[in-house]
Amino acid sequence: MASNYDYEDAPAGYEDQRRQDLGYDPNFVPDSVKSFVVHLYRHIREKNVYEIHQMYENSFQTLSDRLFKDTPWPSVDAVAHYVDNDHVFCLLYREMWFRHLYARLSPTLQQRIDSWDNYCSLFQVVLHGVVNMQLPNQWLWDMVDEFVYQFQSFCQYRAKMKNKTEQEIALLRQYDQAWNVYGVLNFLQALMEKSNIIQILEQEKEGLEQFTATDGYDYNGGSNVLKVLGYFSMVGLLRVHCLLGDYHTGLKCLLPIDITQQGVYTSVIGSHIATIYHYGFANLMLRRYVEAIREFNKILLYIYKTKQYHQKSPQYEQILKKNEQMYALLAICLSLCPQVKLVDDTVNSQLREKYGEKMSRMQRYDDEAFAIYDELFSYACPKFITPSAPSFEEPLVNYNQDAYRLQLKLFLYEVKQQQLLSGVRTFLKVYSTISLGKLASYMEVDEPTLRTILLTYKHKTHAVDSDGRIISNADVDFYIDDDMIHVVESKPVKRYGDYFLRQIVKLEGVINDMDRVKLE
Amino acid sequence: MAQKPQQQQQQNVAYTVEQLVAVNPYNPDILPDLENYVNEQVSSQTYSLNANLCLLRLYQFEPERMSTQIVARILVKALMAMPAPDFSLCLFLIPERVQMEEQFKTLIVLSHYLETGRFRQFWDEAAKSRHIVEAVPGFEQAIQAYAIHVLSLTYQKLPRTVLAEAINIEGLSLDKFLEQQVANSGWILEKSHGKGQLIVLPQNEFNNPELKKNAADKVVPLEHITRIFPILG
Numbered sequence: 001m002a003s004n005y006d007y008e009d010a011p012a013g014y015e016d017q018r019r020q021d022l023g024y025d026p027n028f029v030p031d032s033v034k035s036f037v038v039h040l041y042r043h044i045r046e047k048n049v050y051e052i053h054q055m056y057e058n059s060f061q062t063l064s065d066r067l068f069k070d071t072p073w074p075s076v077d078a079v080a081h082y083v084d085n086d087h088v089f090c091l092l093y094r095e096m097w098f099r100h101l102y103a104r105l106s107p108t109l110q111q112r113i114d115s116w117d118n119y120c121s122l123f124q125v126v127l128h129g130v131v132n133m134q135l136p137n138q139w140l141w142d143m144v145d146e147f148v149y150q151f152q153s154f155c156q157y158r159a160k161m162k163n164k165t166e167q168e169i170a171l172l173r174q175y176d177q178a179w180n181v182y183g184v185l186n187f188l189q190a191l192m193e194k195s196n197i198i199q200i201l202e203q204e205k206e207g208l209e210q211f212t213a214t215d216g217y218d219y220n221g222g223s224n225v226l227k228v229l230g231y232f233s234m235v236g237l238l239r240v241h242c243l244l245g246d247y248h249t250g251l252k253c254l255l256p257i258d259i260t261q262q263g264v265y266t267s268v269i270g271s272h273i274a275t276i277y278h279y280g281f282a283n284l285m286l287r288r289y290v291e292a293i294r295e296f297n298k299i300l301l302y303i304y305k306t307k308q309y310h311q312k313s314p315q316y317e318q319i320l321k322k323n324e325q326m327y328a329l330l331a332i333c334l335s336l337c338p339q340v341k342l343v344d345d346t347v348n349s350q351l352r353e354k355y356g357e358k359m360s361r362m363q364r365y366d367d368e369a370f371a372i373y374d375e376l377f378s379y380a381c382p383k384f385i386t387p388s389a390p391s392f393e394e395p396l397v398n399y400n401q402d403a404y405r406l407q408l409k410l411f412l413y414e415v416k417q418q419q420l421l422s423g424v425r426t427f428l429k430v431y432s433t434i435s436l437g438k439l440a441s442y443m444e445v446d447e448p449t450l451r452t453i454l455l456t457y458k459h460k461t462h463a464v465d466s467d468g469r470i471i472s473n474a475d476v477d478f479y480i481d482d483d484m485i486h487v488v489e490s491k492p493v494k495r496y497g498d499y500f501l502r503q504i505v506k507l508e509g510v511i512n513d514m515d516r517v518k519l520e
Numbered sequence: 521m522a523q524k525p526q527q528q529q530q531q532n533v534a535y536t537v538e539q540l541v542a543v544n545p546y547n548p549d550i551l552p553d554l555e556n557y558v559n560e561q562v563s564s565q566t567y568s569l570n571a572n573l574c575l576l577r578l579y580q581f582e583p584e585r586m587s588t589q590i591v592a593r594i595l596v597k598a599l600m601a602m603p604a605p606d607f608s609l610c611l612f613l614i615p616e617r618v619q620m621e622e623q624f625k626t627l628i629v630l631s632h633y634l635e636t637g638r639f640r641q642f643w644d645e646a647a648k649s650r651h652i653v654e655a656v657p658g659f660e661q662a663i664q665a666y667a668i669h670v671l672s673l674t675y676q677k678l679p680r681t682v683l684a685e686a687i688n689i690e691g692l693s694l695d696k697f698l699e700q701q702v703a704n705s706g707w708i709l710e711k712s713h714g715k716g717q718l719i720v721l722p723q724n725e726f727n728n729p730e731l732k733k734n735a736a737d738k739v740v741p742l743e744h745i746t747r748i749f750p751i752l753g
Binding site: 181182185186189205207244245246247248249252258261285286287387388402405406407409410414417448451452453454455456458459460462463464468470472477479480481482483488497498501504505508 | 545546547548569570573574577580581582583603604605608609611612613615616632635636637638639640670671673674675676677678679682712718725726727728729730740743744745746747748749750751
């Protein structure tokens with residue numbers, strides 16, 4: 001080829017044409033790809049995070065769009081000699097190679113297994129502490145995110161046993177360690193432990209360590225890779241546990257991250273969304289509706305205000321999808337626990353626009369209402385997985401829907417237990433006191449039944465938090481004195497203390513900024 | 521305060537298994553230890569949700585190693601942890617086909633009655649399934665504690681008959697029980713006009729929401745203050 005042009009200036013048509021002529025040749029490296037790997041390799045060696053980030057976020061996408069729309073990138077062997085056969089770089093390249101393949105084409109079983117092997121090698125290198133790179137948070141998040149995604153994808157794939165070929169089944173049996181659930185969880189756990197991230201976050205609270213303030217980067221010549229991977233692994237563990245239906249353990253994994261504050265998890269939009277989505281979902285399943293509403297509200301407002309900046313990002317579609325799903329989850333939460341006061345006006349008007357009509361139907365608790373709960377849950381829930389390997393005995397059956405069906409069934413069961421509560425709520429709202437007898441006749445039930453409904457109301461609106469404390473989620477509350485019901489409309493508690501503390505921190509920030517201004 | 525019918529007071533027993541779970545949560549080798557630990561929780565009337573979830577998780581990963589007898593015990597213990605949502609947390613991890621077994625169906629019905637405040641039906645059903653629940657010591661007391669918890673959230677004063685139905689104690693035994701509660705938990709007994717005894721439960725922020733407002737207003741958690749430590753320093 002004539003000139004050694006930069007990858008960004010490559011004439012669009014030429015390479016496309018050549019590729020199409022030849023079909024996919026894994027050993028063919030277009031000049032633009034050569035230039036890409038050479039530059040990326042150089043920037044990584046020079047720890048130029050800014051340039052790495054540019055190439056990772058932009059150039060990789062541009063090249064993929066232009067040259068590899070429906071074929072994989074050139075094989076790692078073909079590019080290795082441009083980058084001194086650097087072992088770690090090649091692992092990173094392959095990680096991107098597989099990610100691109102998963103996103104644009106459908107991976108074969110062999111490719112799934114190879115990708116697992118690549119993650120094993122990559123994480124082992126990181127865990128042994130021999131990586132001294134500085135990589136962008138975006139990239140490190142994507143690694144954890146993709147690792148969990150590929151695990152989930154593998155479980156879904158494996159659970160569709162019906163149409164597996166004999167060859168595939170033989171491979172599945174032979175490589176039974178690939179994407180094994182223990183392996184996946186233990187890698188995430190190992191990254192978290194080896195990075196000492198929990199201790200780092202603890203020490204940071206006491207001012208002994210900087211992590212959040214530098215967004216996890218190391219400006220003293222060290223590497224951020226293990227630390228930040230360990231950090232994101234906590235979010236990864238939350239997600240895996242949610243996929244398994246283990247909400248309690250998932251939330252426990254996230255405890256070291258204080259989600260009431262900004263943190264490294266908010267430095268990458270994908271991580272921010274994944275964290276809150278799973279956190280909110282887990283709380284919904286634990287009946288801690290107020291907590292779920294509060295966090296969904298915050299993130300939905302944040303997305304609303306910032307989504308324009310992500311329009312060109314490769315994650316944009318994913319952001320929009322999670323946005324829609326979280327509105328659906330918010331609609332569920334608010335139907336079970338109508339604390340609209342907790343929701344910002346902007347979010348509320350979006351919610352009404354999307355789900356206003358459905359939400360009013362959900363209040364009716366008839367068959368149609370259950371169908372809507374079903375629909376919204378199915379649309380917005382994580383893609384639950386069955387982690388165990390199939391029995392390879394005949395007849396081969398699909399079990400990819402089992403986990404989802406179980407979670408859905410148990411969720412709808414919960415909704416049914418609460419079906420009479422919205423009726424009680426309606427009456428309680430319009431009385432300050434009402435006798436049991438009168439309310440029973442309004443609700444067309446006998447008095448003993450009314451008592452059970454009122455007990456149910458109290459039980460369902462009072463969740464138990466992770467410390468065993470009782471938390472009220474009730475919008476309308478009451479108590480019974482003999483046979484008289486006294487209604488108490490709960491007003492949101494204003495937390496002045498918290499408000500002032502926030503303002504003090506803000507003011508300090510502004511003053512610091514002003515101090516830094518040097519007047520010429 | 522509303523009584524919390526937890527089995528908390530005994531939680532610091534058998535540290536070693538707890539530590540195993542904390543250090544090594546994704547290790548199939550600890551499965552037998554966790555199973556023994558379930559039996560130990562049953563006989564010593566202790567409880568560890570974390571250990572039991574860990575075991576259910578291992579069963580989920582390797583269904584062929586599942587013991588339904590152990591699962592049943594875990595579920596009974598989880599019922600005893602009401603009002604905490606432990607029973608649902610466990611069900612989320614138990615495959616549907618296992619939940620179809622008769623003993624689990626019974627437990628699910630029992631849980632449903634407790635979740636919807638139907639204590640009469642609960643005690644009737646429990647009486648029919650003695651073989652399941654009587655295998656776990658402390659079962660009745662735990663459910664009674666839950667009943668009293670949810671009654672304390674709801675009532676300032678309630679008729680004796682409502683209490684009797686909820687905790688399944690009547691007549692002289694109930695008199696004795698009430699005597700104890702009056703002496704130890706601040707309950708007060710009142711005569712009402714023609715309706716028999718009324719029981720006055722101690723007030724808490726849930727059966728008297730007025731109490732709550734004052735408390736929450738003035739407290740600033742330490743974590744929030746720590747945010748301004750660097751500035752103060």
